[in-house]
Amino acid sequence: MIKNHPSYIYAYEVVHDMVEVPELYYRDEKTKKKFTAPKYVKKQCEIFLKICDDEDPKYCINEKRLKKINKIAKVLKMAKGIRAGESIYNSLAGYQWLLVIASLCVVYRDNPKKRRYENIVLEIARKNGKTFIVAFLFLVLFYLEPPFSRFFSVAPDGSLAKEIKEALEPLIRTNYDVLGDDEFKILRDSITYKEKSTKYTPLNYSTSRMDGKEPSVFIADEVGALPTAYPVEAMRSGQLLIENKLGFVISTKYPTTNNPFEEETKYQKEVLDEIHDDETTFALLFEPDEEIKDDWSTNDDVILQANPLAIEVEAVYQDLIRRRTKAISQEGLRENFLTKHCNIIYQGLGTESFIDVSEVQKCKVAKIDWNNREVYIGVDLAMTNDNCAVAMSSVDDNNNIIADVIAFIPEGRIEEKNQFERIDYREFINAMKCIACGNKVVDYGVIEDFVFEIEEKYNVRIMAIGYDRYNALSSAQKWDTKYNCIQIRQHSDTLHSPTKLLYEKILDGEFQYEPNKLLEINFENARCSYDTNMNRYITKKKSNGKVDMVVALINSIYLLEQDVIFNQSGFVVQVL
Secondary structure (H helix, E strand, O other), X not given: OHHHOHHHHHHHHHHOOOOOOOHHHOOOOOOOOOOOOOHHHHHHHHHHHHXXXXXXXXXEEOHHHHXXXXXXXXXXXXXXXXXXXXXXXXXXXHHHHHHHHHHHHEEEOOEEEEEOOOEEEEEOOOOOOHHHHHHHHHHHHHHHOOOOOEEEEEOOOHHHXXXXXXXXXXXXXXXHHHHOOOOEEEEOOEEEEOOOOEEEEEEOOOOOOOOOOOOOEEEEXXXXXXXXXXXXXXXXXXXXOOOOOEEEEEEOOOOOOOOHHHHHHHHHHHHHOOOOOOOOEEEEEOOOOHHHHOOOOOOHHHHHHHOHHHHXXXXXXXXXXXXXXXXXXXXXXXHHHHHHHOOOOOOOHHHOEOOOHHHHHOOEOOOOOOOOXXXXXXXXXXXOOOOEEEEEEEXXXXXXXXXXXXXXXXXXXXXXXXXXXOOOHHHHHHOOOEEEEOOOOOOHHHHHHHHHOHHHHHOOEEEEEEEOHHHHHHHHHHHOOOOOEEEOOOOHHXXXXXXXXXXXXXXXXXXXEOOOHHHHHHHHHOEEEEOOOOOEEEOOOOOOOOOHHHHHHHHHHHHHHHHHHOOOOOOOOOOO
């Protein structure tokens, strides 16, 4: 039976490059070719087919449950959309059927009631029916799960959390002739299946209200917009005593690389690459393959790989083509189009971003040998109640700029900053890339001692310390008793050259730093301003969050540039 099912047919066509794309999708013979699904979707489909073909010794398809789901889908009608009034069975796209059957019907051979998958991850572009398919899954699970089960949805805010409810409610009301108008109790903040006393409740994001829940099933939506992974992990922690636990983690891309969903998809890719052995996860990652992302403006496969619904619904495809045309000509629209409709992380020039953080991450190395190096220190002390930073840079034997940056924050404001900045500073403190000192204000004495201890800690020789006179004058006077301290004018005519040098070194792969997520966040936040001569510099006022680590790094590189680059041949920077 499964081999005639839409889920199997879709998976088979994906694996064998047989997904039919209408000819009108291709503008000429030169671009006409077979559509190739994203590689991680193909890998997941291969695993599904092996189970369906009865080639897996541990897992199989629960045909009885499959028949029940088919029956429910055939009698229920779509509530809204272009297929309103049609049966759900005939309306679901191939990827949607795959998600339903894989999550609910793949079971253990020796225990057909026990589902294999506990964590379902769906990365998909906007307007591809992800909210509806989860609503349908919840409706099916009302009938399949044991009595007194609890379902929850979590999201960055209340309106997003209720998206599932707002899709589920009309689905139930439209099908009262089948379900019965007294089978479900629909309230403002919940839906209850009365026969089993199973209840679904949408939850607002909160760091204090997620614990204590025991969800049989949960859905975390728009996870890329969550400040931390706490809501997802709180739901998973609550499932420890649930035998048939199930959690859905769903999102589009967001224009940041440091968010919980990127961590989630990274792990799922490593599972599919067999780096980790985790048989409880199922992931459909609809994002364009790396080799075609840069061709987004001309290659239709970029759209099709991120939007599986566009393959089956021509109106969706044509709308995306129009959006792409506008994004090509209007750079201000590009970030939204690429992140939300192509699942490509992008920070465009329209945002005045300093540099794409993905380019920075390419420069990350496991370990830097600082032993016996001559280094240049840059500090950004800012306000005493705000973030401060100390950066160290040098040049290695291959003319790479190597760097390390440490942040300092007021210890008494950690929780406040976590909430306001939507990041977890305790994670960076544990990683020893951030030091909490003082109470409500930073303790400058700790920073001063840290600088004095650099030579001994790293076994280096400090050549100079660069600082901004505005907040560092007192500290600089103390450091000046032992080191050469240089005031750096915080103006474009001074900072343009080291800013440009850092930018070029990163793009050329000639910059190195050890793993430092907080530094990457600072790079991601950094925005530039230009003076009348088009000199560029990082500006805190325009930046989208804290950039003190990048500012300190540029101060450090200013000294390095003056002393090493401008005074030596063979290591030069292009100057406008």
